[in-house]
Amino acid sequence: MITVTKTYLPNKEKYKEYIDRIYESGKLTNNGDNVKKLERALESYLGVKNVVLVCNGTLALMIAYKLLKIDKEVITTPFSFIATTSSMLWQGIKPVFVDINRDDYNINVKKIEENITDKTQGIIPVHVFGACCDVDNINDIAKKNNLKVIYDASHCFGIKYKNNSILKYGDISTISFHSTKIFHTIEGGALIINDDILYKKAKKMINFGFDEYGSISEVGINAKMNEFQAAMGLCVLEEIDEAIENRRKIYNYYMEKLKDIKAIKLQQTNNYYNKNYSYFPIVFESSKLLKLAIKLMEEEDIYPRRYFYPSINKVSYINSESEMINSEDIAEKVLCLPIYESLQKEEIDKIIKILKFIIEEWSIYK
Numbered sequence: 001m002i003t004v005t006k007t008y009l010p011n012k013e014k015y016k017e018y019i020d021r022i023y024e025s026g027k028l029t030n031n032g033d034n035v036k037k038l039e040r041a042l043e044s045y046l047g048v049k050n051v052v053l054v055c056n057g058t059l060a061l062m063i064a065y066k067l068l069k070i071d072k073e074v075i076t077t078p079f080s081f082i083a084t085t086s087s088m089l090w091q092g093i094k095p096v097f098v099d100i101n102r103d104d105y106n107i108n109v110k111k112i113e114e115n116i117t118d119k120t121q122g123i124i125p126v127h128v129f130g131a132c133c134d135v136d137n138i139n140d141i142a143k144k145n146n147l148k149v150i151y152d153a154s155h156c157f158g159i160k161y162k163n164n165s166i167l168k169y170g171d172i173s174t175i176s177f178h179s180t181k182i183f184h185t186i187e188g189g190a191l192i193i194n195d196d197i198l199y200k201k202a203k204k205m206i207n208f209g210f211d212e213y214g215s216i217s218e219v220g221i222n223a224k225m226n227e228f229q230a231a232m233g234l235c236v237l238e239e240i241d242e243a244i245e246n247r248r249k250i251y252n253y254y255m256e257k258l259k260d261i262k263a264i265k266l267q268q269t270n271n272y273y274n275k276n277y278s279y280f281p282i283v284f285e286s287s288k289l290l291k292l293a294i295k296l297m298e299e300e301d302i303y304p305r306r307y308f309y310p311s312i313n314k315v316s317y318i319n320s321e322s323e324m325i326n327s328e329d330i331a332e333k334v335l336c337l338p339i340y341e342s343l344q345k346e347e348i349d350k351i352i353k354i355l356k357f358i359i360e361e362w363s364i365y366k
């Protein structure tokens with residue numbers, strides 16, 4: 001069976017050594033050695049300061065809103081995983097959607113300002129599939145209008161924009177370390193916080209509001225990462241460069257085979273940033289073709305995923321009146337092809353063969 005992704009499992013013996021040490025120490029959570037070690041290791045690997053590990057990427061977003069006192073209305077993208085928006089609604093924040101670009105599927109920066117109201121407190125863009133947003137212009141708009149910026153950078157492990165970690169942009173960037181992501185801690189996530197005071201506040205907020213002396217100084221929640229999760233992260237981090245390199249080969253192989261097929265559009269990226277080869281999204285000419293591709297692949301035990309469908313403004317509980325022409329259109333036609341370290345060339349060939357078969361016959365199905 002071939003799925004869209006397969007969780008990367010690091011060397012088992014190494015993980016066992018970490019587990020043994022956790023057993024010896026008896027300390028399973030509460031800012032233990034592995035969590036501290038992973039925070040420093042990630043700061044160094046990613047080239048950022050102030051990493052706060054939490055138990056998942058959704059809580060990272062929710063804590064970011066609290067830290068920046070966002071509680072009314074924000075501008076965001078409709079083309080993302082549902083958690084970007086549902087985390088806002090959970091905290092009573094109203095998402096105002098701005099449509100995406102047709103080429104890179106990120107928020108259309110030119111349309112942000114016309115959607116700012118007197119209630120807008122922030123802009124929450126997503127670097128979708130690891131393609132960086134127009135961060136310089138977003139920064140200018142935010143400054144001019146006195147707005148906070150939180151990037152949902154869940155897809156951006158190891159991505160550098162103009163030679164600087166993309167996670168440094170915005171007041172806060174958040175990232176997910178869920179098992180489906182390229183770097184993972186089973187479940188997990190992090191906030192990367194530019195301001196040192198906010199960083200200290202975040203450390204308390206994720207632990208019920210306790211400060212380092214054990215007194216309760218503010219309202220907090222429990223968002224702590226545990227020692228088993230952090231141990232997994234430490235093991236995966238040691239092998240991540242090789243894992244990314246293997247994905248690069250698969251990515252390039254797909255690219256070479258698919259780049260000239262007119263009925264399939266690929267995400268446009270640019271040279272300001274590198275790739276981490278997490279996803280391989282393709283956009284078909286029509287949703288009919290997409291559905292046919294899924295059907296034929298499933299018959300061969302291949303399971304790509306419709307990331308992201310539907311466009312979030314179309315989710316039943318959202319009640320959004322605005323039409324998101326590009327996001328709705330892309331969401332109807334986009335498919336993420338299987339990509340993971342152990343995917344074999346013969347398996348990719350099988351996927352490409354199905355795609356080519358559909359495309360060659362596509363005028364019949366159009």
Ligand SMILES: *Cc1c(COP(=O)(O)O)cnc(C)c1O
Nearest residue numbers: 056057058081083154176177178
């Ligand atoms: C995975 C993901 C999340 C949620 O992260 P979890 O760790 O699963 O809670 C949020 N936003 C985006 C864009 C994601 O891909």
